[in-house]
Amino acid sequence: MTVNPGRTRTGQIRHFLDLDRFDTETLRRILDLGAAYKRGDKPFGKDKPLAGRMLAMIFEKPSTRTRVSFETGMKQLGGDCIVLSKGDTQLGRGETIADTARVLSRYVDAIMIRTDDPDKLAQLAEYASVPVVNGLTDLTHPCQVMADIMTFEEHRGPLDGKVVAWVGDGNNVAASWIQAAAHFGCEMRLACPPELCPNTNVVDWARKQGAQVTIGTDPKAAVAGAHLVLTDTWVSMGCQDTNRANLLAPYQVNDALMALAQPDALFMHCLPAHRNEEVTDSVMDGPQSVVWDEAENRLHVQKGILTWCLL
Numbered sequence: 001m002t003v004n005p006g007r008t009r010t011g012q013i014r015h016f017l018d019l020d021r022f023d024t025e026t027l028r029r030i031l032d033l034g035a036a037y038k039r040g041d042k043p044f045g046k047d048k049p050l051a052g053r054m055l056a057m058i059f060e061k062p063s064t065r066t067r068v069s070f071e072t073g074m075k076q077l078g079g080d081c082i083v084l085s086k087g088d089t090q091l092g093r094g095e096t097i098a099d100t101a102r103v104l105s106r107y108v109d110a111i112m113i114r115t116d117d118p119d120k121l122a123q124l125a126e127y128a129s130v131p132v133v134n135g136l137t138d139l140t141h142p143c144q145v146m147a148d149i150m151t152f153e154e155h156r157g158p159l160d161g162k163v164v165a166w167v168g169d170g171n172n173v174a175a176s177w178i179q180a181a182a183h184f185g186c187e188m189r190l191a192c193p194p195e196l197c198p199n200t201n202v203v204d205w206a207r208k209q210g211a212q213v214t215i216g217t218d219p220k221a222a223v224a225g226a227h228l229v230l231t232d233t234w235v236s237m238g239c240q241d242t243n244r245a246n247l248l249a250p251y252q253v254n255d256a257l258m259a260l261a262q263p264d265a266l267f268m269h270c271l272p273a274h275r276n277e278e279v280t281d282s283v284m285d286g287p288q289s290v291v292w293d294e295a296e297n298r299l300h301v302q303k304g305i306l307t308w309c310l311l
């Protein structure tokens, strides 16, 4: 427990921005907190450790899971939250992110933002004097991947030495998984159309940390012997190029593809899924799918994130 709530030992505000900003020990601590909340433990010794605390959530894009899991989590921890959509706030009329950060910091104890541009997240964190949480940008989705890791661990144990296959668009969720590989010792094998390869800065960073990341175009090669198979929508929110079916059809996760993975491989999808596009009903609803646990774990791990940020 820190003596300086909301700040790291070096006095920095405890933002939860991206997995490449963390040491592995801190991510482990957050995952352990999430698992403790799921078990019904009280890791801070209180029923309502965030009593009196307020979270503001800015949504510049739609959300079901992120919105409901953060709001539920905050309330279960004794706090409360305010949901702000871009159109309802002065952000929609041109007030800057920096000014919004300064003002919200005078009212609330933490700010979560879902936005397009990662620079907006960075600006919010620069100008806020309270912790900022990344609820998805076009570049990354770290809360999701923390829930994914928690889900893998509860079903199959540590990720270390495991093969994780990502099939389809090399998008924001893929980028956070690549960053996670640098912390948790899994091999990341991505199969993406050449036009939709993951962000090169993210890949370069992970490789520099010693992560094993391979990027190819063959889904079968990526999935062969994998312990976890992941995919996501062909068209992410805000993506202008909505006509990607031809490009991505060969990357559908179906029974034939899953059969190439380990016999006990898990299937995950951050959701929302476009059934029978990126994944067939048979896989989504099949015995290897843990997508509902994965969605549930957003709640638990984000309670870990919120208490790490604020206590």
Ligand code: CP
Residues within 6 Å of the ligand: 062, 063, 064, 065, 066, 067, 136, 144, 270, 271, 272
């Ligand atoms: N997976 C995820 O972030 O879902 P929402 O878009 O519904 O929040």
Ligand code: NVA
Residues within 6 Å of the ligand: 136, 138, 141, 171, 172, 173, 232, 233, 235, 236, 237, 270, 271, 272
């Ligand atoms: N890649 C998806 C994730 C949704 C949770 C998107 O950005 O729309």
